[in-house]
Amino acid sequence: MDWKSGNDVILEFDELIKSGKARPHTGPLKIGVDLGTANIVLAAVDQENRPVAGVTRRASVVRDGIVVDYMGAVSIVRQLKAELEDILGESLDFANAATAIPPGILEGNAKIIANVVDSADFNVTNVVDEPTAAATVLGIRNGAVVDVGGGTTGISILKDGEVVFTADEPTGGTHMSLVIAGNKKISFDEAEEIKIHDDQRVVFPIIKPVVEKMASIVHRFIQGYDVDTIYVVGGACEFDRFEQVFERETGIKTIKPVEPLLVTPLGIAFNCR
Ligand SMILES: Nc1ncnc2c1ncn2[C@@H]1O[C@H](COP(=O)(O)OP(=O)(O)OP(=O)(O)O)[C@@H](O)[C@H]1O
Ligand SMILES: [Mg+2]
Known part of the structure; x- marks a missing residue:
């Protein structure tokens, strides 16, 4: 993707989040779970990386890539997953998902981040570092x-x-x-x-x-x-x-x-x- 199409796709994703609607899609979805310090965001894209739907919530269960409230984090990811399922009209149980960590955090902490996503019944396929994802x-x-x-x-x-x-x-x-x-x-x-x-x-x-x-x-x-x-x-x-x-x-x-x-x-x- 180049800079312009990157920006177009970000705008498309923004509009989907704001509208609370999903774009029609075919094939399995790719899910992204961002456990941020200030915001938790779930993104769904199709196999061609076109945004399909997204949900977000302010939360303080993770701080700088470290989970400070494990049960709270799992609960919010589960709630957001349910919201996303409603919007999509399909189950995301054991759907493939990626998550991310700030660069350079300890391996144990990265594992806990992945465990949160796993505990919300996603199948974690990748843990990337945040700036690389961007x-x-x-x-x-x-x-x-x-x-x-x-x-x-x-x-x-x-x-x-x-x-x-x-x-x-x-x-x-x-x-x-x-x-x-x-x-x-x-x-x-x-x-x-x-x-x-x-x-x-x-x-x-x-x-x-x-x-x-x-x-x-x-x-x-x-x-x-x-x-x-x-x-x-x-x-x-x-x-x-x-x-x-x-x-x-x-x-x-x-x-x-x-x-x-x-x-x-x-x-x-x-x-x-
Ligand atoms: N319009 C805005 N103007 C200024 N700051 C903003 C605005 N919107 C959000 N922020 C700030 O951006 C921060 C959240 O950004 P972001 O969602 O990228 O962080 P995060 O992924 O949750 O955190 P981290 O990556 O550090 O774990 C918060 O500090 C919030 O106050
Ligand atoms: Mg972040």
Whole structure:
């Protein structure tokens, strides 16, 4: 897939989630389960990687790729699976599914993530790393993919379609909200609301130092690699000026797809075998 068709497919997936409908399809589905720190997303695509349906829910049962509430996580994945079954009008019991982990987490933790998906009666066929999943959707063969989620910022560097480096740092949208909470002396939940819904021109200056810090971390990691473009995805890069700050800090062209929050979940489904 190339950049433009990647964006088209992401928009199509976004519309399916918003409408709560499924696109007609034939053949077995490929399911992607993204157990994020802030959001859990289930994506269904057909064998040609066309989005068929999707469901999402805010949840805090996983933190930075580590399951902090196992039963809660299984229960939410089961509920979302039931929702998806309703939309699709078909059972997903033991359907093939892929899931993902932040780059570099311990093998034991990756296994627990897979177990959650397995316990919701999916057949786990693949566990990919998050930025790599995003790269699949965007058709990126060279450059750095940076997934700025709720809890972590994952980095994958690709060369000729191969992942040559991955890293993960504990910074993301949660840290932006903490900074807003401190600045305005309000609770985390209130800060989260303000961050997402208030005027970006007011909010962004407050969290800009966090974005600069993220960019400097990424810049440090890509030293020694021949990276001419940084691709940013994940919910925390939804701000209009996010790429601009990244570009200025790193001196490297930075671009963002439409609906960055949905890229990794969709890419996980693409990577279902
Ligand atoms: N419109 C928006 N503007 C700013 N931030 C947003 C917006 N929408 C979502 N976010 C933030 O994006 C983050 C969630 O992004 P995402 O769903 O990519 O993370 P995740 O996959 O759950 O987390 P992780 O990958 O770190 O485990 C949250 O911190 C949320 O507040
Ligand atoms: Mg994520």
